[in-house]
Amino acid sequence: MIFSLAASFLVALLSGMGVGGGGLFVVFLALFTDIPQITAQGMNLLFFLFSSGSAVCLHLSRRRIFGGAVITMALFGIVGAVAGSLISPYIPSSLLRKLFGVMLTVSGVLSLSRSFSAKEKQRRDR
Helix, strand or coil, X not given: CHHHHHHHHHHHHHHHCCCCHHHHHXXXXXXXXXXXXXXXXXXXXXXXXXXXXXXXXXXXXXXXCCHHHHHHHHHHHHHHHHHHHHHHHHCCHHHXXXXXXXXXXXXXXXXXXXXXXXXXXXXXXX
């Protein structure tokens, strides 16, 4: 129980910092609990809503959120969530886990490459 609470706190902290803690929560649930993948993803959605609330308030107060981008992402997010929930019952759980792992790996590699590119650009600009 204490391990789960500590892991949840750490994932919420990372999520609030924009690290992508929601994906980490699904990985935690899949590896350390007996929760099925589809249930873990649903729990992740609820977890993300509550854990990111304070971060949203902070970013709003610092005026770091752009309305047009939020509306665009929300619309595509809604369409993707509905489509995903409709097709997920037809995808085997093992394939769903593998696809999720691929998505996490690709997004992590892209994030790292952008980070290195930004640091390299800063170094050259000095």
